[in-house]
Amino acid sequence: VLNKxxxxxxxxxxxxxxASEIDRILSAARIRNESLQVTGALISxxxxxxxxxxxxxxxxxxxxxxIERDPRHTEVRTLLRQDNVLRTFEGWHMAYEGSSLFIxxxxxxxxxxxxxxxxxxxxxxMDLMASLAGRQSNAVGSD
Amino acid sequence: LxxxxxxxxxxxxxxxxxxxxxxxxxxxxxxxxxxxxxxAAADFSEYVYWVADASGAGIDLSHQWYDITGxxxxxxxxxxxxxxxxxxxHRLVLSRWRVASRNKSNFACELRLRRQDxxxxxxxxxxxxxxxxxxxxxxWFGTLADIEDRKVADLALRTSEALSxxxxxxxxxxxxxxxxxxxxxxxxxxxxRAMEIDDFKTIVGKPxxxxxxGDGKTEAVEAVRKASSGxxxxxxxxxxxxxxxxxxxxxxxxxILGGRGAVKQLLxxxxxxxxxxxxxxxxxxxxxxxxxTGLANRGAFQTHLDAAALRxxxxxxxxxxxxxxxxxxxSVNDSLGxxxxxxxxxxxxxxxxxLSRASDFIARLGGDEFAxxxxxxxxxxxxxxxxxxxxxxxxAPIFYEGRAIPSGASIGGAIFxxxxxxxxxxxxxxxxxxxxxxxxxxxxxxxxxxxxRQSAQLKLxxxxxxxxxxxxxxxxxxxxxxxxxxSGDIYGFEALLRWHHPGSGIxxxxxxxEAFRDYQLSTAIGEQMQTAVAADVAKWCNAGVEFGTISIxxxxxxxxxxDYAERLLARLAEAGADPRRIEIEVTEQAFLNRAxxxxxxxxxxxxxxxxxxxxDDFGTGYSSLSHIRDFPVDLLKxxxxxxxxxxxxxxxxxxxxxxxxxxxxxxxxVVAEGVETVAQRNFLSREGCDFAQGxxxxxxxxxEMVPELLK
Numbered sequence: 001v002l003n004k005x006x007x008x009x010x011x012x013x014x015x016x017x018x019a020s021e022i023d024r025i026l027s028a029a030r031i032r033n034e035s036l037q038v039t040g041a042l043i044s045x046x047x048x049x050x051x052x053x054x055x056x057x058x059x060x061x062x063x064x065x066x067i068e069r070d071p072r073h074t075e076v077r078t079l080l081r082q083d084n085v086l087r088t089f090e091g092w093h094m095a096y097e098g099s100s101l102f103i104x105x106x107x108x109x110x111x112x113x114x115x116x117x118x119x120x121x122x123x124x125x126m127d128l129m130a131s132l133a134g135r136q137s138n139a140v141g142s143d
Numbered sequence: 144l145x146x147x148x149x150x151x152x153x154x155x156x157x158x159x160x161x162x163x164x165x166x167x168x169x170x171x172x173x174x175x176x177x178x179x180x181x182x183a184a185a186d187f188s189e190y191v192y193w194v195a196d197a198s199g200a201g202i203d204l205s206h207q208w209y210d211i212t213g214x215x216x217x218x219x220x221x222x223x224x225x226x227x228x229x230x231x232x233h234r235l236v237l238s239r240w241r242v243a244s245r246n247k248s249n250f251a252c253e254l255r256l257r258r259q260d261x262x263x264x265x266x267x268x269x270x271x272x273x274x275x276x277x278x279x280x281x282x283w284f285g286t287l288a289d290i291e292d293r294k295v296a297d298l299a300l301r302t303s304e305a306l307s308x309x310x311x312x313x314x315x316x317x318x319x320x321x322x323x324x325x326x327x328x329x330x331x332x333x334x335x336r337a338m339e340i341d342d343f344k345t346i347v348g349k350p351x352x353x354x355x356x357g358d359g360k361t362e363a364v365e366a367v368r369k370a371s372s373g374x375x376x377x378x379x380x381x382x383x384x385x386x387x388x389x390x391x392x393x394x395x396x397x398x399i400l401g402g403r404g405a406v407k408q409l410l411x412x413x414x415x416x417x418x419x420x421x422x423x424x425x426x427x428x429x430x431x432x433x434x435x436t437g438l439a440n441r442g443a444f445q446t447h448l449d450a451a452a453l454r455x456x457x458x459x460x461x462x463x464x465x466x467x468x469x470x471x472x473x474s475v476n477d478s479l480g481x482x483x484x485x486x487x488x489x490x491x492x493x494x495x496x497x498l499s500r501a502s503d504f505i506a507r508l509g510g511d512e513f514a515x516x517x518x519x520x521x522x523x524x525x526x527x528x529x530x531x532x533x534x535x536x537x538x539a540p541i542f543y544e545g546r547a548i549p550s551g552a553s554i555g556g557a558i559f560x561x562x563x564x565x566x567x568x569x570x571x572x573x574x575x576x577x578x579x580x581x582x583x584x585x586x587x588x589x590x591x592x593x594x595x596r597q598s599a600q601l602k603l604x605x606x607x608x609x610x611x612x613x614x615x616x617x618x619x620x621x622x623x624x625x626x627x628x629x630s631g632d633i634y635g636f637e638a639l640l641r642w643h644h645p646g647s648g649i650x651x652x653x654x655x656x657e658a659f660r661d662y663q664l665s666t667a668i669g670e671q672m673q674t675a676v677a678a679d680v681a682k683w684c685n686a687g688v689e690f691g692t693i694s695i696x697x698x699x700x701x702x703x704x705x706d707y708a709e710r711l712l713a714r715l716a717e718a719g720a721d722p723r724r725i726e727i728e729v730t731e732q733a734f735l736n737r738a739x740x741x742x743x744x745x746x747x748x749x750x751x752x753x754x755x756x757x758x759d760d761f762g763t764g765y766s767s768l769s770h771i772r773d774f775p776v777d778l779l780k781x782x783x784x785x786x787x788x789x790x791x792x793x794x795x796x797x798x799x800x801x802x803x804x805x806x807x808x809x810x811x812x813v814v815a816e817g818v819e820t821v822a823q824r825n826f827l828s829r830e831g832c833d834f835a836q837g838x839x840x841x842x843x844x845x846x847e848m849v850p851e852l853l854k
Contacts, residue, residue, distance in 0.1 A: 010753075046751065047750070047751050101772065101773070101774070101775050101776075102772075102809060102810055103810075104775065105775075105777065105809065105810035105811060106810045108750075108755075108775075108777055109777065109810060109811075109812055111723070111753075124810065128810075
């Protein structure tokens with residue numbers, strides 16, 4: 001039985017403190033997520049992060065606790081929690097890292113309002129991450 | 144000793160002649176002045192006649208002596224006469240007498256004789272030595288003649304000569320005496336020094352005119368001719384000294400008249416005016432020149448324009464006037480600093496100078512205003528052509544410290560006498576034309592037309608309304624609700640500018656539209672708006688009012704300085720307002736003008752700070768999808784002109800549908816403005832438009848209305 005969550009957060013200057021900062025996050029996340037049997041995807045834009053995590057509830061709770069303490073981002077906001085779902089990601093992926101405004105907008109649209117997040121926008125972000133991770137996983141698979 | 148005293152009171156000298164003297168002498172004297180006729184003549188004479196023995200002792204004196212000196216016979220005869228001689232003249236008289244006695248010769252000398260009243264008069268003593276048969280000196284006889292008048296005149300002459308000479312030598316001027324032919328006869332020492340002539344001999348007798356080079360020579364020749372004919376001539380000319388020093392001279396040549404009024408010589412006085420000229424030249428330049436650009440200043444421009452208008456009137460020619468205004472000067476000054484602004488002005492001035500004809504007059508009128516006066520226009524169209532080509536060439540970017548500064552300009556033109564009857568109106572009308580092009584966004588050329596006058600008036604009154612609204616802090620935001628189309632909930636408000644007229648109440652921005660085209664005014668208005676909105680946002684947050692986000696309009700001219708984002712964020716921080724509560728509505732036009740670099744940086748900064756960016760008036764004007772791709776835009780705002788036509792179907796409805804689809808595909812949200820009917824709302828809702836605003840959902844109202852609406 002798997003649980004799934006999506007959160008978005010706001011990058012702090014620490015997140016981009018060095019060119020390799022994101023790489024460090026990635027390698028640590030890969031090892032830890034694999035040991036915890038957590039799969040999912042991460043998007044890092046200029047100003048925001050968005051991450052989907054799939055795994056056992058305990059593992060997700062444990063991860064979120066440390067994620068929320070991470071000084072490289074702030075305003076962590078969980079937009080979606082689903083119980084009893086199937087894995088959609090094979091392994092954990094860095095779905096996107098860069099400055100595409102198109103991708104950034106998918107997150108920004110969810111950070112803007114001071115009201116409940118619009119479901120349509122949540123779905124669009126999830127779809128985007130899945131397709132980005134899919135492409136990436138294909139690429140990785142072909143290596 | 145004219146016999147002015149008459150003879151009546153004094154005993155006739157003839158009867159006294161020989162009185163107390165030896166008979167022998169008397170006999171001789173009698174022989175000397177024998178006849179009554181002679182005596183009468185001597186009596187009438189102006190001379191004193193006298194007779195003395197060889198030792199100089201007086202034997203006899205004619206009555207004039209007694210008249211003049213007031214002395215008696217006893218005091219005068221023998222050596223007594225000497226006491227009447229001025230003490231200073233005793234030695235002279237005695238030495239002459241001694242010399243003459245030794246030589247047995249005649250003598251004469253001039254001396255001062257003491258008169259009855261104690262004053263002295265000059266007399267000439269003439270003495271004839273009378274020898275006896277042994278050629279021994281036997282007697283002196285002679286005359287005393289009054290020479291006071293001549294002596295005084297002589298003295299005066301001598302004094303004046305000395306004075307003249309000392310004046311000549313003391314004068315700093317170069318003073319020359321010339322012959323009528325202009326040959327140099329004399330030059331004073333200071334003149335020689337001033338001309339750096341080492342030896343007068345090198346120039347004496349030479350033609351004065353030949354010392355002058357070039358134009359000076361012509362002037363000198365003319366001056367000599369004129370002075371020779373009896374007139375005074377004057378000229379200013381340049382002539383280096385003999386050693387080549389740079390000198391300017393103010394020269395006066397006057398005729399010197401001879402006895403009968405004929406010109407006998409010429410007097411030439413040259414004054415070195417080099418220093419004066421340099422000073423006055425630099426003074427003139429300082430008063431006529433703009434210190435920064437070296438161009439003529441406003442004063443010089445005015446003078447030149449007046450003169451040019453007069454010439455045009457007299458010659459029946461056309462006169463063109465172009466006034467220039469730099470489009471970006473103020474923003475360059477604000478964002479890059481005054482040195483950059485100065486550089487812009489200097490370079491622009493240089494370009495104008497390089498590109499204009501030599502006969503054109505270029506001036507800096509002040510600030511970022513320049514003017515070019517074009518005289519002798521052949522065709523009226525020529526001015527527009529000239530201005531257009533000038534503009535095309537001056538607007539190449541100017542580089543300052545590696546940055547390109549935009550040098551675009553607006554030009555207003557007017558033609559005399561077509562557009563104005565005098566120089567003043569010509570300038571005024573060229574300014575009106577300039578104003579018209581500035582109001583149209585600048586960067587172009589416009590010729591004055593009479594109809595501009597009226598609109599210029601209107602614009603000026605709008606500007607003054609805006610200024611007073613600003614200074615009295617009458618700018619207020621009014622808030623119009625925006626709703627979510629899916630739920631109908633209020634999602635936020637747009638802050639719309641209003642201003643409070645003391646008499647007429649709340650006014651829409653249309654009444655001060657002109658102010659938004661003015662960089663300084665629009666910036667100031669924008670800032671007053673921002674401050675008010677920030678205060679409202681902070682107040683609502685503190686009061687727990689869930690108002691969503693507030694959007695603020697940014698006019699393109701507000702981005703003309705590079706710190707729009709920083710200033711807005713600072714203002715929000717100061718008020719304690721969360722930037723994520725703010726949305727900035729930017730029109731596409733802002734991306735199109737030359738400051739788009741600033742716009743892009745400002746938007747990036749604001750976006751990173753959490754401010755949402757909305758692209759206003761989307762679909763109108765010059766839209767480019769690259770703006771959406773390249774800038775961190777969050778929202779598209781569909782212009783009311785499309786929304787208003789939705790119900791008619793057709794193109795506008797299709798465009799609205801397309802924009803919504805496009806926006807969603809690009810992960811943008813869409814807001815439609817100007818929604819007034821249910822049909823419009825339904826259409827937008829059906830097409831998936833996210834938000835809407837318009838009368839259907841609520842008019843704009845004051846800040847107090849916001850919490851009420853949210854209840």
